[in-house]
Amino acid sequence: MRTDAFALRHIGPNENDLQTMLKTIGVASIEQLIYETIPDDIRLKNELNLEPALSEFEYLSHIQNLGTKNKIFKSYIGLGYHPTVIPAVIQRNIFENPGWYTAYTPYQAEIAQGRLEAILNFQTTIIELTGMEIANASLLDEGTAAAEAMALLFDVRTREQKKNNVLKFFVSDELLPQTLSVLQTRSTPKGIELVVGNHETFNFSDDYFGAILQYPGKFGQLYDYSSFIANAHEKEIKVAVAADILSLVKLTPPGEFGADVVVGTTQRFGIPMGYGGPHAAFFATKEEYKRSMPGRIIGVTIDANGNRALRMALGTREQHIKREKATSNICTAQVLLAVMAGMYAVYHGPNGLKYIANKVHASAVTLADALNKLGIYNTNTSFFDTIAVKADASKVKPVAEKHEVNFFYIDNETLSISVNETTSLSDLNQIISIFAEAIGKECFTLSEASSSNSIPASLERKSAFLTHEVFNSHHSESQLMRYIKKLERKDLSLNHSMISLGSCTMKLNAAAEMLPLSMANWNSIHPFAPIEQAEGYQIMLKKLEHQLNVVTGFAGTTLQPNSGAQGEYAGLMAIRAYHLSRGDHHRNVCLIPSSAHGTNPASAAMAGMQIIVTKTMENGNIDVEDLRVRAIEHKDNLSCLMVTYPSTHGVFESAICEITQIIHDNGGLVYMDGANMNAQVGLTNPATIGADVCHLNLHKTFAIPHGGGGPGVGPICVNEKLVPFLPTNPIIPTGGVEAITAISAAPYGSALVCLISYGYITMLGAEGLKKATQYAILNANYMKARLESHYPVLYSGEMGRAAHEMILDCRAFKEKGIEVGDIAKRLMDYGFHAPTVSFPVAGTLMIEPTESEDKAELDRFCDALISIRKEIEAATKEDLNNVLHNAPHTLAMVTADSWKFPYSREQAAFPLDYIAENKFWPSVRRVDDAYGDRNLVCSCAPIEAYI
Known part of the structure; x- marks a missing residue:
């Protein structure tokens, strides 16, 4: 066995675990389990055609060498992107810290108060500026x-x-x-x-x-x-x-x-x-x-004790409710x-931000005055950080590039120069020397920055900002480091325990995948730098596109969409462009099963489509006959079907090829939602099931961290029909020969974090990717086998297997006065983040363990749910003063002088032995969602000011 194989580190269960788990499931081998899970007619016959896997050490050497092909020029291009100083205390304690980057979207507010406070600081900064x-x-x-x-x-x-x-x-x-x-x-x-x-x-x-x-x-x-x-x-x-x-x-x-x-x-x-x-x-x-x-709003509310707490507010605006x-x-x-x-903003505070802004403006004014002395005139009558000067671009550009400097060339006679936080006096002197050389004039050297101003009095800011204490308290590194740590301790992330969210695939974000993000050769490139300066990026991105083509079975990929929902939209816009290119302007009907993610109908509405919802059957599968009727009824105007595979219910539906054929027979194309791709890679693929386009969540299947709700990347992979319509960019052309306009601002979207998925695939290789999928299915079915005698499992495949996730039905517990939300909150006392609550079926938990979790962690989670099931059995509807309704239990509750509950402190906080070894304490009691929506506060002002 190769002990340096990345798959060994990424995949949780070992060989000893495997045999025990297979026995619990009731199969002789993992091959038998996969046979009973995935319909045989869509199984891949060949291994993925990928390069051999690299070890972590080999990969890091490879990525460092590839990074040297990126040229780090001084960037004065601007256009919304600027070199910046990343405070080391923030880089080390947040950007490079799994306590921050492995957290999930803060749906479970009681175990996300640190992140919620950090985002509230962000919102306050934006509101005040x-x-x-x-x-x-x-x-x-x-x-x-x-x-x-x-x-x-x-x-x-x-x-x-x-x-x-x-x-x-x-x-x-x-x-x-x-x-x-x-x-x-x-x-x-x-x-x-x-x-x-x-x-x-x-x-x-x-x-x-x-x-x-x-x-x-x-x-x-x-x-x-x-x-x-x-x-x-x-x-x-x-x-x-x-x-x-x-x-x-x-x-x-x-x-x-x-x-x-x-x-x-x-x-x-x-x-x-x-x-x-x-x-x-x-x-x-x-x-x-x-x-x-649009988007998330963090709001202030109160918890069960009336203390200040934070949560995501106004959720009723969002997709899964409003569709x-x-x-x-x-x-x-x-x-x-x-x-x-x-x-x-917290670190620098108002005075620090003023210092930085004044320095940037002084640099721009100093540069404009100096170039004016050379006869290079600024056409802007007033400005903050960017000047536009008249000069012969054909003379300036070669000299600038010789000195490794990038300006933005507006036309042959005009270029813009955007200075930034990193610009020094020596940088300004270099720019002056470039222009002097280009026009053949004698250079001079500046010894100090100008103190003059190019902002009209009518536009000068007079109002104060960032007056709250948090922006005026943490300006030394010690103070900020401790503040960051204080917030981090309030959040449950993957560095504490598994996060088994169905549909969200919270797998390991390996350190070797993350390290290159801190390398200057990768993180310091402007997106509009000439592509010959980004050769390393071009190679990496093209290789990643090829890897994703191989995985999906498709012909082309765009990495531009920077979220899964954007990927959905991009896929639908490519389908739209395809129909328009054939003169089928009328094809605008999109069929969507009722079980689909809420983002599916929201994306289809944005793409201008008429949405027809099709039925699902009692077993959770798509009602094929209803789909057939709808497809035939709308055949003259049918644009597409949006389908999730395996289904949102965690099942590989055996009728999938029949479903996609029905759509094709009636003139439509098939969009496959890639949310559940973690159950497909190396075993089947979207092309095999008959899809024409899919989006992939690189922050799910391909290991980019969720980062508390982002960053994400949602590329789309397409068949040959749709390759011509992949999106472009107005400055750095990308995409197909009949490219649609941009989906997001940068040519390759969130290119930096694409390194993570490139590393994931490169280090796993074909065999490792397939094994990861097999073990994701193994882990899910092991948990199903352990839990199904305690909780009904709502849907299974034809041979009784789950895909990579399963749904536990908790609706019957209402007879005991217990809601699914009570189970979610009680799991916090056991040290776990809740699975996905009430999606896709109200009153259920959708569990996806991923391949990264070993048997010991799966057992801890199963033990917690089994223990909670016993607590449910002991509950009565007549007396809601129980351990579930009062969950989660905070340190303040358990250590208070008085204890007015009919169960012990030990049962509240330490119901199982393993918890004492590594106890996670929720920092607030259960939050009051309704109060927060009725009294919306989304900045740092104290709650008393709004009551």
Whole structure:
């Protein structure tokens, strides 16, 4: 046995475990288990054609060598991406810390108070810098945040505008080009008409519902937008502003000159460029639009003792409740990056941010003055950090690249230079020397930065910001390190115990996969750097695309979508483009089984499709006859079917090939949701079952950490029919020959974290990937065998097997007064995060153990659930003062002088022996969700101020 094989470290059960587990399940071999789980007609006949697996040591040597092919030039390209200083205390204690990056979305608030506080800090930062009333917990990137702003303004049109079908949306020609491309993609299927033009000459007519402006403009020019917004509001046109977060330290906040929505990216707040991401976008708006706002919102509430607690607020806006009527299909945030950006604000505080912003502005002014002396004139009359100068690009570019410097070349005669937090006086002197050499003039050297100002008095910020104590208390490394640790201790992550969330695949995020993210050769590249400077990235990304093609059986992949929901949307937009290319403009009907994820109908609605819901049978499978009827009924207009495989109920449906053939026979294509791909890799694939396109959650199956709800990557893999329509980017062309416009802002989406999935596949190889899938199915069926005599398992395959997940039916416990939520909270006392609650069936738990968990951990979890089952048996509906209803139990409760409960402290906190070895204490009692929604507070202000 190779003891340096990565699979040995990634896969939990060992050979001794395997035999015991197979015996418990009742099969002779893992091959028999797979035969009884996956229909034989869709099993792959050959091994995946991938390169041999590398050991961790070999992989890290390979990735370091590959990284040397990336050239780290000084970047002054700007356009929403800037070099930044990542405070080492944040890099080491958050970015590189599994206590932060392996956590799940904070649905279980009682064991996520640390992360929730960190996100509340982020929201407060955004609210105060933008001057708005409410902010969310971050979005995916600036381009898609702008698209969400357009969608919100469309949603909140006046009654008159809706009645008159007002569809025009004005886009300032100062908007970042990648943002415009994303808006073009999003607007088309919704019927929104984009009008791009000069905001200074815009005609405020009644046929517009909204507008978007860039602040500062894309090449640095500062505009006073107050009169534009006042005029727009007179015509009931609402206005979004895409703003640079660092500039708002010095500039009048958009909220103070009337903006209705403010969006942008917080990449400048200590997040590496990473060739485009991941970065936390921000989205802030007015309180009146809170129910139309996309994404997560963290709110303040109280717990069972009336103490302050935090939770995710206003969940009724979201996909799994509102489905196609949801405000957005985005069901995540860039939490890890938002935590880092919020902590950057905590670390620097208002004075530190002012120092950084003043330094950046002084660098820009100093550079403009110096180039002016050379006869290189800045065309911006006022600016924050970016100047646009007139110069012969053909002369400047070769000299700049010789000195390893990148500017942005607007045209042959104009280029822009964006300075940043890392820019020093010596950097400015280098830029001056480049221009002097290019135009043949004598160079001079600066000895100090200018103290003059290029911001008009009317645009200078006068309001205070970040006055809360948290932003004025943690400015030494010791203080911040301890604050970060204090918050980390409140959160249950994978570094404590397994997180068995059905559909969410919380597997090991191996250290060897994560290490390259901290390497400068990988995290310091601008996404719009010339591709010859990013050769390492180009090789890695193309190899990853090939690996994903092999895994799915498809012909092409785009890595651009930076979430699973975005992948859904990208897949549907590719299908839409395919039909349009054939003249089938009428094909817009999307069939979706009733069991589908809520993001499926939300994505289909965004893609402009008519949604027809098809039935599922009592056993959870798709009702094939109902599907056939619907497909034939809509055959003239059928666009596609959205199907999850294995099903949302954790079953490999044997009729899948018949289902996909029905769709193809009636002129449609098949989109497969890849949420459950962890049960397919190496054993079957989307192409084999007859799908045409699938999205993959790289933050599930392919080991990118969930990071508290993000970062994620949701690439789509497509067959040959759809390859021509893969998305492009306006600055770095990508995609097919008939590419759709951009899905997200960066050419390759969140490219930095693609390294993780590349490492995962490269170190596992074909054999390791297949084994990982087999063991995911093994672990699920072992848990099923241990639990099914205590809890009904709701659905099974034809031979009684689960796929990689199963559903425990807890609905009968209502007779005892016990809800499924009580079980979820009680699991915290046992040291576990709850499985997925009430999805896809209300009153159930959906459990997915993943291949990373060994038998000992599976047994601990099963023991906990079996113990809880006994506690349920002892409960009565007449007396709800029991250990389940009072869960979770905090340290403060258990150590209080008085104990007024009819069970012991030991039963409350230490119901099984293993818990005492490694006790996790929830930091608050059960939170009051309704109170938090009735009294929405989403910033750091004390709760007393709102009661």
